[in-house]
Amino acid sequence: MSSFNSSDFKKKISESTIHRLSRYFRALESLEKKGDETVSSKELARSEKLTPAQVRKDLSFFGSFGTRGLGYPVIELKIRISHILGLDREWRIALIGVGNIGSALVSYKEFSRQGFKIVKLFDNDQRKIGSNHKGIVVSDIKNLSTELKDAGIEMVVICVPVQDAQYLVDDVVKAGVRAILNFAPAVLKVPDGVFLRNENMSMELEYLSYALVNNHVQK
Amino acid sequence: MSSFNSSDFKKKISESTIHRLSRYFRALESLEKKGDETVSSKELARSEKLTPAQVRKDLSFFGSFGTRGLGYPVIELKIRISHILGLDREWRIALIGVGNIGSALVSYKEFSRQGFKIVKLFDNDQRKIGSNHKGIVVSDIKNLSTELKDAGIEMVVICVPVQDAQYLVDDVVKAGVRAILNFAPAVLKVPDGVFLRNENMSMELEYLSYALVNNHVQK
DNA sequence: GAATGTGAAGGTTTTCACAGCA
């Protein structure tokens, strides 16, 4: 990029900051349930095992939400963060690959609670096509492109074997979807402007294995 | 810690480096399958979307595995990394909470392929206790402590509702287990010397939501 | 007095760039 004007300038916010916002959001939900009206950076930090300065810095990237001497208003801050993260709306999601992991995710309450609504399922297995999971009928992967468009799908979750992942991602991108969550242990290519995140459930077990073998000192 | 001698001195290796080792390991498995005998940091980097310098630096923390002018020997490097990560052995794992996610994980091939063997299941639901998942009979959570010890369990995977997670972790720690993978969206406390990792599947969807809403430029 | 918001300091991770070796 050789030039920019003030409207397309945006300070790069780190991935860690965004992940911590998710955590603050959850902490605030539980404070709201408890009936707390305000919370200090110190309290928020303690509940998430962070430093107060970290909490304040993270929030300061997006505005000044607190009151000096008092702290942050729980409900308002929750609303602000939900807006920043795009959690103040519903997302229409399709899930491809209704195997072990896939069908577990269809029933995963945490997704729907946060506004992530799985509304379409796809598979290539004739025995699965037409079957019903939590009220959603599994579609044939053949009709992927048109059905993704017709259903107004904005995000796709990929739960297929590793060898099928790349060509499915290609199809999904062709259908105009710009956000993909991939559970297959594969490094996938997507064009610029498409957001891809990977969820690798073995990785954390491998970290534990490393920690035990090396008696690694936990930070 | 107020003093150390050379034998317990260990340079702190970053979490990111360990996670990248997992990725190199998988890449090497696939290179081995392809029959490649050597690989350069450049090739490894490209396949994982990293820089060659990053690959070399990561590996250099653990030794000099390559040959100048040539690259790294695929099979030997794979063996070395598997040893560093503790993947050259089997781990005996218990899974607590045989719900959606829990029962999907029991059948998750990637775990067993990597030497993570789920050998015990626990639940507190009478309808589940005694039932059979992939050849493993679900035990009553009441007998957790003795059964964990008798089975020689080294790692525990927690897939229970958020409100049950902390006291179960406490019991697991009391039973002498030092590595825990937690799928509940809770911030759990463990004493020093116990390794806890969290797997939060909503977090990456939230990141995608943030990216779409802010049209965040992907790095 | 209490707690935010934020430049500056400090620390960590990544990248650069090149000496050294096959």
Added chain:
DNA sequence: TGCTGTGAAAACCTTCACATTC
């Protein structure tokens, strides 16, 4: 010549410390 191994530089992220505000 080609590619590793690695100090040094650059980039990035976290923490400090304090002026500011309620």
